[in-house]
Amino acid sequence: MADNENAASEARTPRWRRWLIExxxxxxxxxxxxxxxxxxxxxxxxxxxxAITLDGVPVQLADYPDGPVLLHFWAIWCGVCELTQSGIEALADDRAVLTVALRSGGAEAVRAHMKREGLSHPVVLDDSGRLADRFGVSGVPASFIIDSTGRIRYRNTGLTPAWELRLRMAWLEWWG
Incomplete structure (x- = not known):
């Protein structure tokens, strides 16, 4: 009897409502x-x-006064980071992007990784983890979008699609 009541109850609940709740x-x-x-x-x-990038260029957040900058923490040993690298590279083609290689084995290891993966975006080394600590990064990948006034407007740890980062940066450019 109870099974019949449950089945009747489910039949009365429209499928779209169950899907919406799920x-x-x-x-x-x-x-x-x-x-x-x-x-x-x-x-x-x-x-x-x-900091100084792998290319020897001094860099600071104040170097990006015209709009948002993506500060992206990653590591060469991080599988999830590898999934995001091509998106970050594409984003760096037309947006301000600065990446931080966290505890990745030094400059030569990061250079070799960048060459092997065909990456050219700016990279700062953080082998000690001090920069990550200042930003409260406890896992990678971690992304921050910082506006032209130096305020963090978005932050996330884990897989973040490049289209989402691009959309958030465009939103800040248009409506700040």
């Missing part, structure tokens, strides 16, 4: 995981960053 549960789950992964990451004013 989709809402998935969205809430993903949002919760993202929020949990961001714990400890710096928000508000971006910490000072003054």
């Amino acid at each position: 989709a809402l549960v998935v969205v809430l789950l993903v949002a919760g995981i993202r929020i949990w992964m961001q714990r400890g990451m710096v928000d508000g004013e971006a910490p000072a960053l003054a």
Whole structure:
């Protein structure tokens, strides 16, 4: 009898409503995981960053006064980072991007990795992890979008599609 009542109840619930509820549960789950992964990451004013890229060019966040800059932490040993690298490279073709190679084995290892993968975006080394600590990065990949005033407007740890980063940067450029 109870099975018949459950079956009758399910039959009365429209399929689209069940799908909507299931989709809402998935969205809430993903949002919760993202929020949990961001714990400890710096928000508000971006910490000072003054470094030298692999190419020997001094760089700081103040070098990007005309719009948002993507500060992207990654590592050569990170499988998820490898999935995002081509998107970050494409983003760097027409947006301000600065990447940080975290604990990746030194300049020669990072240079070899960049050459092997066909990457040319600007890279700062953080073998000690001090820069990552200042930004509250506890896992990679980690992305920050920093506006022209030096405020962090977006942050995320984990897989972030390049289209999402591009969209967020465009939003800041247009509506700041």
